[in-house]
Amino acid sequence: MSYQVLARKWRPRSFREMVGQTHVLKALINALDNQRLHHAYLFTGTRGVGKTTIARIIAKCVNCETGITSTPCGTCSVCREIDEGRFVDLIEIDAASRTKVEDTRELLDNVQYAPSRGRFKVYLIDEVHMLSSHSFNALLKTLEEPPPYVKFILATTDPQKLPATILSRCLQFSLKNMTPERVVEHLSHVLGAENVPFEDDALWLLGRAADGSMRDAMSLTDQAIAFGEGKVLAADVRAMLGSLDHGQVYGVLQALLEGDARALLEAVRQLAEQGPDWNGVLAEMLNVLHRVAIAQALPEAVDNGQGDRDRVLALAGSLPAEDVQFYYQMGLIGRRDLPLAPDLRGGFEMVLLRMLAFRPADSADAPRQLLKTPGINQATVDSTRTVAAVAPVAAPLPVAAPAPSVTPVVAPAPVVAAPAVEAVDLPWNEPAAPTPVAEPVPVPQPAPAPILEVVAEQPEPAPIAMPTPASPVPDAPQQPVSAPADEASYSPAGMERDDEPPLDDDYYDVDIDSANYGYLDELASETVAEPVVEQAPEPASQPATGLALQWLELFPKLPISGMTGSIAANCSLIAVEGDHWLLHLDPAHSALFNATQQRRLNEALNQCLGRTLTLSIELIRPEQETPAQAASRKRADRQREAEESIHADPFIQQMMKQFGAIIRDDTIEPVDALASQSE
Known part of the structure; x- marks a missing residue:
């Protein structure tokens, strides 16, 4: 006998042999035990998680000679034939190779015939998302109302490609990936x-x-x-x-921990002898750092699946938490940039050297010396003097006359003290005796200038009077006057022109589509205390039936518009007792409702129906769909259909594939909406 691979030899033959998928098995077992069988099932999930296996077990459960049960015997002729793949009433179809509508019609022609051996004829359609749109349309009616002896089981790895009409006719189960x-x-x-x-x-x-x-x-x-x-x-x-030995990963991390560049490059050289995938090496490093971070947060949560739990805990105790997060972030960015490096090994080495050079400054092993002496302009700063940081000056202020040996200092309005920087001895300066620094003359502080409030988008701002110095000093050096706050060049303190955020050129002002009730002209003529903004109606909790459905059909025939039309569009018919009608109005639209609008609506009903009615309106949110909600739902459906049509267009898909085009859903409008705008 030929060898049978493990995947087929150990394929589960009953629900109790299944591994995982408890959420699916529980529902199926209860349905079989209670005889509540659906006529169409849809199983979705990635490859190799049990979709076809569950379908075959269901076929055994419904056709077992012991009866419909969740525990088939596995010994009867039906169970054995299904396990061996030769049961005549289990029709397995590969939709990937039978995509044409002719294949689907041929399949449906055999649905009308009763099963030959079993209790049910089971159609198992695998990779159903590969069917063409015409095949789906041909399958709809039979899938919705099949004969009582037919069960459909569909399986797919890509449920997003299935039409909503197919999804709504099936009982869908999503199978999870195996951990x-x-x-x-x-x-x-x-x-x-x-x-x-x-x-x-x-x-x-x-x-x-x-x-x-x-x-x-x-x-x-x-x-x-x-x-x-x-x-x-x-x-x-x-x-x-081709996996990497974790011992070498720990060698790299140990070199990073010690800050030893020589040991780091030696570890890379040993890795290179194995010809590894450098992107995979970075991924392994990230996995170890992830486990180290877990060990630092919750040591008992670290598993020993790789036999390195002790090494992970040891690394978590010696590596600072901020270094772990920093190395992890650097590794993620390095994986993104690694394909751009001219040499993959060189790119990997640069990632490690970057980790070594930019480790957090508060680390105990971080370098404390500057890489080079900071350059300071000798024309303005004396090397023997203490250099002090000065806060930015917001506005020119008066200053006192400078002392003979002291450089004039500008005094800002709010003086922010900055830490002094130690004197810097530049190599080209000769050592000189320390010069005593004269005490600066106290500068009189004028009264603080009034805070000016900047108002955005003023058409013509009034001129702002600049504050006049209290005691101007003649011949004092003047600084340039800053621009007024209302000019386009204004920027907050501390922000340069290059730091300003760029304008969003991709912004589009999207018009809100409102229901066409024909009352905009009347709104302009009527006097309202406050402007009323029409909002999109919230969806109803239940579809319209009975009297509410009759009101939907009657509403377009009413000779009303304006506010009266808006009120009627947000109402629902609740009760009819002879000539007395009761309507419920959404309280969100109560601002438009008054006795005049109720009288107009009553007169419109009398005119439309040709008899006299008595109308009552209560401010209660309708539970069923109103005309406004129906119109909003139809617009949403048209918008969704338009977007789906654009995404499914083969020419657009070709442009996206070849030229990297993208689709902006906010610019898609249905054809009927465009036609109404042009009119």
């Missing part, structure tokens, strides 16, 4: 049953390489058994996957 812990647990069980020696570290490598897919994990395990000559060892799996 590495669950994959390792299942692989331990399988390898133990297969009598294959293994190491836990090797299973963790396989669990992470599977990336959430149990089928991929089983396939990689098959490959690892063959690579390791019947054993699954960590070294073999690492060599097979």
Whole structure:
């Protein structure tokens, strides 16, 4: 007998053998036990998480000879035939290879025939998102109302490509990705049953390489058994996957911790001998730093899946938390910029050297000396004098006459004391005896200038009178007068022109589409105490039925407009007792409602129906859909259909693929909206 791969040999044959997906299995088991079977199921999720497996188990559950049950026997002829893939009433269809509408019509022609062997005829359509739009349209009616002996099970890895009409006819279940812990647990069980020696570290490598897919994990395990000559060892799996040895990652991090550039470059040289993927090396470093950060926050949360828990805890105790966050952020940016480097190894080395050069300043091992002597202009600063920082001057102020040996100092209105900088001895200056510095003459402080409030977007601002100095000094050096606050060149203190944020050239003023009730002209003629802003109505909690639906049909026929039309559009018919009608009006529109509007609406009803009615209106939010809400919903539907049409257009998709074009949804308008604007 030929060898059967682990993924097929260990495919679950009942719900109790399934690994994970508890949220899906619970719903299916309860539905089968209570005989509440839906006619169409949709299973979504990534590859290898159990979509087809669950579909085949459902086919066994509904066709087992013991009856409809969540625990099929697995021994009857039906269960065996389904497991062997030869049950005549389980029709498995690959939608990726049968996308044409002719294939779908051929399938539907056989739906009318009763099952040959089983209780139900089950159609399993895999990768259903590959069907064409015409195939979906041909499938709609049968999918909505199939014969009682037909069950549809759809499976897809891309549910976003399914039309909403298909989604609304199916009971949808989203299958989750498999976590590495669950994959390792299942692989331990399988390898133990297969009598294959293994190491836990090797299973963790396989669990992470599977990336959430149990089928991929089983396939990689098959490959690892063959690579390791019947054993699954960590070294073999690492060599097979091309993974990096974590010991070398810890060597790099230790060199960073010690600030040793020589050891850092030596660790990179040892890595280069293995020809690694440098982007993957950075990813491994980020994984270790992530675990170190977890160890610093919650040590007991660190797992020993890679057998390095002690090393992680040791690194967490010696590496400062701010360094961990800094290295992690640098690594993320380095992964982004690594493809731009002329040489990948050189780019990786630059990332590490950047981590070493820009480590946090408050670290104990951080360099304290400046890289070079700061350049200071000798024309304005004496090297033997203390250099003091002066806050920016907001406005010119009067100053006293300077002392003979003291340079004039400008006194700002609010003086902010800055820490003094030690004297700097420049190499080209000869040492000189310290010169005594004369005490500066006290500067009289004038009264603080009034604070001027800057008002944005004033059409013609009044001229602002500049404050006059209290005691001007003749022949005193004057500083240039700053520009008025209302000029375009005004910028806050401390902000240069280059620091101003750029204008948003991509801003568009989007007009709000309002319901067309024809009452804008009447609004202009009527006098209102305060301007009323029409807001988009909130969606109703329930669709309109009964009297509310009749009101939706009657509203367009009423000869009303203006405020009366707005009130009627936000009402719902609640009760009809003979010639007495009761309407509920949304309280949000009560500002438009008064006795005059109720009288006009009553007269319009009498004129439309040709009889005399008595109308009552109560300020209660309608529970069912009003005409305004219906119009808003229709506009939203048209907008959504327009956006979907643009996104699905093949020419636009080609432009996006070839030229990197993007679609701005806020610029898309339905055709009928554009037509109404042009009129």
